[in-house]
Amino acid sequence: MTNEIDEHDKGTMVIKVPEAVGVFETFDSFQKAFYDLRMVGFSRFDLSVLGSENALKEKFGAAYLSTKDIEDDPHVPRAAFVSEEAIGELEGMVVGGAFFIPSYIAMAAMAAAGATAAGTAAAVAIVGLPAAAIGVLLARRVQQHHKDYYADQIEKGGILLWVRVADERHEKLAIDILKGHSGKDVHVHDWSI
Incomplete structure (x- = not known):
């Protein structure tokens, strides 16, 4: 698998490394999936969540964006997960x-x-x-603010979690964990950011 990098408009960098994505209807199931992914060896740098509302508005304007609309969009702003701890x-x-x-x-x-x-x-x-x-x-x-951030995502369709997967073994592991914690619409696209 090659790690080619494509530059897209407005500075978005897309890497030719597959990425699993899942949508969670509760913060608890999302957090458990996150912790399990970390426990099996995924780096925190391999995991990302939806960026802030301000970043989304800056990128897409005031348009209503549902989870389904943005889960496979490479231009969606991302952020690192901040745990309750x-x-x-x-x-x-x-x-x-x-x-x-x-x-x-x-x-x-x-x-x-x-x-x-x-x-x-x-x-x-x-x-x-x-x-x-x-x-x-x-x-x-x-x-x-932390609670409102995730409540807003749940209201718009769920909390998105992206997982960069380096090979087929990690891909299967990520999919199993995402689905095991009630992740919806779990799938893999062949790029990540």
Whole structure:
């Protein structure tokens, strides 16, 4: 199998490596398929999902695009899957960072001014707790955006998952996993992006 690359209009690069595609009606079945594909050796770089709504609008305008219309279109913007665990880690970093940075600044300022430990702790609490509350709100917004992203795809026909397959063995493996997790319209096209 050759790995020829074709340049298409507007910078789309199509590689002559087959790609399996499946459509999932629930986030849970999609995520399980993703994890199983990773467990059997597919790289995260071999897996892609539909790009953001903004990327789709930029590429196709405001036209309604159903899953069926775009699953085999090489010009569809793609993105890497972001797991629930990664979203959780991001939330932790947002909340922790929102608390830590202002608290550290307050602590350093109080210590430089020669404040007592009790005064420094009070300043940290006064500055850090409201900052942490803002961090919680930002983290919830990130989580809601993630949920809305997949809910919108389900509403338009399902969550698309593309899997680059290097050979017939990987092709069969990908198809079996996609179908095994209730993937619909599972098939392979002879190119990937």
